[in-house]
Structure formats: structure tokens, C-alpha cells
Amino acid sequence: MISINHRRCKTPVNIGASEPGGLPKARDISENVPQAPRFVPSLVALAGALGVTRQSLIRWRREPGAPEKRSDGRYEVAPWKVFLMNRPAYGGGPSGYREKCRKIQLQNEKLQWEIEELKRNYTATVDVEKWGAKLASQIREVVSIIAKVAPEVVGLNVPNAESRLKRLEDELLQGLHTLK
Numbered sequence: 001m002i003s004i005n006h007r008r009c010k011t012p013v014n015i016g017a018s019e020p021g022g023l024p025k026a027r028d029i030s031e032n033v034p035q036a037p038r039f040v041p042s043l044v045a046l047a048g049a050l051g052v053t054r055q056s057l058i059r060w061r062r063e064p065g066a067p068e069k070r071s072d073g074r075y076e077v078a079p080w081k082v083f084l085m086n087r088p089a090y091g092g093g094p095s096g097y098r099e100k101c102r103k104i105q106l107q108n109e110k111l112q113w114e115i116e117e118l119k120r121n122y123t124a125t126v127d128v129e130k131w132g133a134k135l136a137s138q139i140r141e142v143v144s145i146i147a148k149v150a151p152e153v154v155g156l157n158v159p160n161a162e163s164r165l166k167r168l169e170d171e172l173l174q175g176l177h178t179l180k
Contacts, residue, residue: 039074046075050084063087142175 040046047054060066060083067079116122149168153161 037077039070039076041074043075046077046080049077050080052084060084060087139176142172145171145175 037049040049043054043057047057050057057080065083065087067076067083069075113122145168149164153164156164
């Protein structure tokens with residue numbers, strides 16, 4: 001299992017430990033995320049609790065909607081987490097914190113797919129379609145024998161028709177068995 005953490009994403013993305021939809025298992029997330037304190041005494045401690053740099057916090061404090069320092073000089077961690085989750089990414093782009101985490105998760109899923117492909121665990125769709133078309137044409141050839149034998153069976157009595165149909169069945173099964 002590979003676990004990759006982005007410097008701002010405190011939610012680890014685990015390759016090899018995911019639900020069918022590709023999202024990390026909830027227990028993996030809760031096991032790996034340390035619980036942040038409710039209040040911290042300084043910007044350095046707040047930066048550590050949020051997983052960002054002190055310089056970033058100084059810059060973000062000037063933005064509208066940024067949480068203020070409490071009257072006792074401490075910083076509350078939860079409002080800052082909400083602020084980071086809702087602010088656009090640095091540079092004014094449309095992607096924020098959640099989108100960056102999702103991007104990292106998708107990159108990890110792509111890497112997992114490429115690794116499985118290199119291990120030859122997956123077959124290209126084009127190859128499967130070619131094999132399916134070839135198999136279908138071979139099955140049609142084998143089954144077309146039924147139409148050829150119908151006129152032969154019409155004039156025969158029951159035991160002879162039965163033996164002819166039994167031989168035909170054996171030929172069909174043999175033909176289907178030898179398809180490649």
C-alpha cells in the first residue's frame with residue numbers, strides 16, 4: 001500500500017486500500033490523521049496544526065473572511081480549517097483545498113492503474129473487441145452446420161435422424177472446443 005500526503009492535504013490517499021468507488025476507506029483516514037488541538041498559542045503552532053507554512057498564514061490573515069486572533073491571543077484551529085477548505089488556491093485559480101486533495105487522489109488512482117497495466121493485469125479494450133469479433137465469427141461458422149444438415153434429416157426415420165443429429169452435436173461441440 002502506498003500512502004501519499006500533499007503538504008496541505010491532511011487526508012492521506014492510500015493506493016491499494018480503497019472502496020469500490022475508488023475513495024479511501026474511512027478508517028484509513030481516521031487512523032492516520034492526528035487530532036489537532038482546539039486552540040493554539042501562536043501562528044507557528046497554527047501552521048503546524050493546519051499543515052501549512054507560517055508565511056502562508058501571515059499572507060492569508062489579510063484576506064477577507066480570514067479568522068481573527070482571539071482576545072486572549074490564541075488562535076482557534078477549526079475556523080481556520082473551514083477558511084482553508086473554502087478559499088481558492090493560491091494564484092486565484094478555481095481549485096481550492098478539496099480540489100487539490102481530489103486531484104492528488106485521482107493522480108494516485110492513475111498511477112495504480114498504470115502499475116496494474118505494466119503488470120499485465122489489464123487487457124486493452126481494442127484487443128478484447130478483436131477477440132470477441134473473431135470468436136463470434138467462428139461460432140457462426142460452427143453453428144451454420146445446423147442449417148446444412150436440416151435437409152439431410154428430413155427424409156430419415158427417427159433412429160437414423162437421431163444418430164445424424166448426435167454426430168452433428170458432437171461436431172459442433174468439437175468445433176466450439178477448438179476455437180482460439
